[in-house]
Amino acid sequence: MYLDLHSHSVSSDDSRATVEQFLKWIQVLRKRGYTADGIVLTEHRKFDRDKDYSALAAQYGVVVLKGSELDTRYGHFLVYGVNEGLTADIDFADVRLDARELMKAARHHGAIALPAHPGRFGIGLVDYMELGEEFPDVRIVERLNGGSRAGENERAAELCEKQGYLGIGCSDAHLASHICACVTQFEAEIRNEADLVEALLTGEFRPVWLEDTRKADRE
Amino acid sequence: MVMDLDYDRSLYGVEHQAGPFEVTREMVQAFSKSIGETGPIYNDEAAAKAAGYSGVVAPPTMCTLFVRHVELPDIKLKFGRSRFHAGQRVQAKGIISAGDSLTASSHLKEVYPKTGRSGTMVFIVWETTFRNQNGQVVADVQESFAARE
Amino acid sequence: MAENTVYFEDVDLGDEIGPLERVARDQDVIDFCQLWGNPMPNRFTDQEKAEKTRLPGPILPGIMSMALMAQLLTDWASPESLKDLDLVFRQPVPHNKPLRISATVTDTRQEDGENLVTCDILMTGAEGERYVGGTALLSLPSRQAESG
Numbered sequence: 139m140y141l142d143l144h145s146h147s148v149s150s151d152d153s154r155a156t157v158e159q160f161l162k163w164i165q166v167l168r169k170r171g172y173t174a175d176g177i178v179l180t181e182h183r184k185f186d187r188d189k190d191y192s193a194l195a196a197q198y199g200v201v202v203l204k205g206s207e208l209d210t211r212y213g214h215f216l217v218y219g220v221n222e223g224l225t226a227d228i229d230f231a232d233v234r235l236d237a238r239e240l241m242k243a244a245r246h247h248g249a250i251a252l253p254a255h256p257g258r259f260g261i262g263l264v265d266y267m268e269l270g271e272e273f274p275d276v277r278i279v280e281r282l283n284g285g286s287r288a289g290e291n292e293r294a295a296e297l298c299e300k301q302g303y304l305g306i307g308c309s310d311a312h313l314a315s316h317i318c319a320c321v322t323q324f325e326a327e328i329r330n331e332a333d334l335v336e337a338l339l340t341g342e343f344r345p346v347w348l349e350d351t352r353k354a355d356r357e
Numbered sequence: 358m359v360m361d362l363d364y365d366r367s368l369y370g371v372e373h374q375a376g377p378f379e380v381t382r383e384m385v386q387a388f389s390k391s392i393g394e395t396g397p398i399y400n401d402e403a404a405a406k407a408a409g410y411s412g413v414v415a416p417p418t419m420c421t422l423f424v425r426h427v428e429l430p431d432i433k434l435k436f437g438r439s440r441f442h443a444g445q446r447v448q449a450k451g452i453i454s455a456g457d458s459l460t461a462s463s464h465l466k467e468v469y470p471k472t473g474r475s476g477t478m479v480f481i482v483w484e485t486t487f488r489n490q491n492g493q494v495v496a497d498v499q500e501s502f503a504a505r506e
Numbered sequence: 507m508a509e510n511t512v513y514f515e516d517v518d519l520g521d522e523i524g525p526l527e528r529v530a531r532d533q534d535v536i537d538f539c540q541l542w543g544n545p546m547p548n549r550f551t552d553q554e555k556a557e558k559t560r561l562p563g564p565i566l567p568g569i570m571s572m573a574l575m576a577q578l579l580t581d582w583a584s585p586e587s588l589k590d591l592d593l594v595f596r597q598p599v600p601h602n603k604p605l606r607i608s609a610t611v612t613d614t615r616q617e618d619g620e621n622l623v624t625c626d627i628l629m630t631g632a633e634g635e636r637y638v639g640g641t642a643l644l645s646l647p648s649r650q651a652e653s654g
Contacts, residue, residue, distance in 0.1 A: 152594060159612050314624075
């Protein structure tokens with residue numbers, strides 16, 4: 139199945155898309171022959187514990203999961219499987235989190251934290267690694283990011299090759315029509331956040347562009 | 358710890374007034390020309406009147422020209438060396454046309470931190486309401502500025 | 507400028523609006539700044555001033571980019587149709603380069619007697635650079651209202 143693991147609804151300060159608009163747009167993509175099975179809302183610096191999108195998910199036939207995108211001193215990190223233990227240990231609103239502590243805390247609580255857009259100039263993990271910083275707990279990075287500028291996804295791909303990291307694909311959509319521009323193809327069936335963490339830990343996934351999900355092209 | 362922002366919080370709830378700003382036919386025409394808008398209702402008074410307007414129609418975001426004429430106080434933010442215009446929102450509530458006289462009322466809406474391509478930034482959002490000579494709200498404008506290190 | 511009325515019933519999710527293609531010349535920006543009352547030279551009109559603010563060259567004022575983007579929508583529909591235009595300035599917009607403005611319909615709904623259309627709107631460069639992005643809300647007339 140194909141999931142977009144990085145998206146922002148109006149719950150994030152810089153997004154202009156409602157969750158329902160994302161789901162409506164996925165219907166447009168499906169009519170155009172693309173496959174998009176689900177999205178993960180990764181709002182900036184917060185976790186929307188009380189937001190329930192199950193009715194919308196059922197109405198539109200799209201898996202809707204929740205995660206977070208946090209600001210660290212080493213760039214942005216996507217967090218999946220967020221739970222009360224993790225939010226108690228980590229201040230999600232802090233814009234200068236220690237990424238290494240975040241990754242350790244996430245695993246301790248059964249969640250997973252990984253670098254978003256590592257090839258992004260000025261803020262990506264690649265820049266920090268070039269300065270000599272080491273991140274021994276990184277196994278997976280966001281290899282395809284739909285909001286990347288020219289060259290940034292290529293830097294992420296080089297990083298994956300050099301370090302042996304696995305990659306996910308994500309839109310980083312802040313507008314409805316950008317959802318699922320890049321997605322992650324999973325072997326497993328993912329229905330909730332725990333399934334997602336488990337699937338990420340198995341390593342059985344790959345990043346793809348939306349164009350690669352066309353049914354006709356895959357058959 | 359959440360980033361502790363140091364700025365003048367007493368500015369919340371304070372309105373800063375400016376105007377009146379007279380919307381003239383020449384101003385609307387010059388604005389239209391600078392953006393390449395050739396539509397008759399924006400340029401020709403007779404065409405605008407024939408279409409039911411009282412004068413040449415100001416393109417809906419033209420009121421943003423007046424925001425810089427509101428004297429906004431320094432919020433005394435202790436962060437950043439430079440600022441840039443990060444975002445702009447116009448909610449149009451009514452047509453503005455030549456002959457209208459607008460007043461502006463601005464207030465500090467919010468200040469918040471985040472990190473982006475330029476590192477840590479602090480966003481400052483001002484909101485301005487424009488009313489016409491009849492007291493009708495014709496537009497709400499929000500301007501966001503980002504202070505960066 | 508719209509020559510024909512765009513009706514709510516004729517608009518579908520996924521419809522593309524535009525593109526509007528423009529090049530903002532130096533003189534256009536100077537004229538805009540003059541009207542705006544922004545003292546010149548400034549970073550919008552002058553190379554040296556722009557470089558002092560860490561820009562590669564003079565750029566379009568944000569409100570000028572916004573005016574260009576609004577134009578796509580008001581020319582498609584009408585000036586009164588545009589209810590909300592909410593933009594994020596993602597990269598500086600250069601002078602004298604092709605600018606492409608396009609919108610995509612992402613939602614249509616009837617609410618409180620209004621026929622509302624939401625669009626994503628983008629200003630991009632020749633290499634696909636995303637200069638400005640955001641959303642717009644328009645209220646369109648209905649054929650049913652006209653026939654009723």
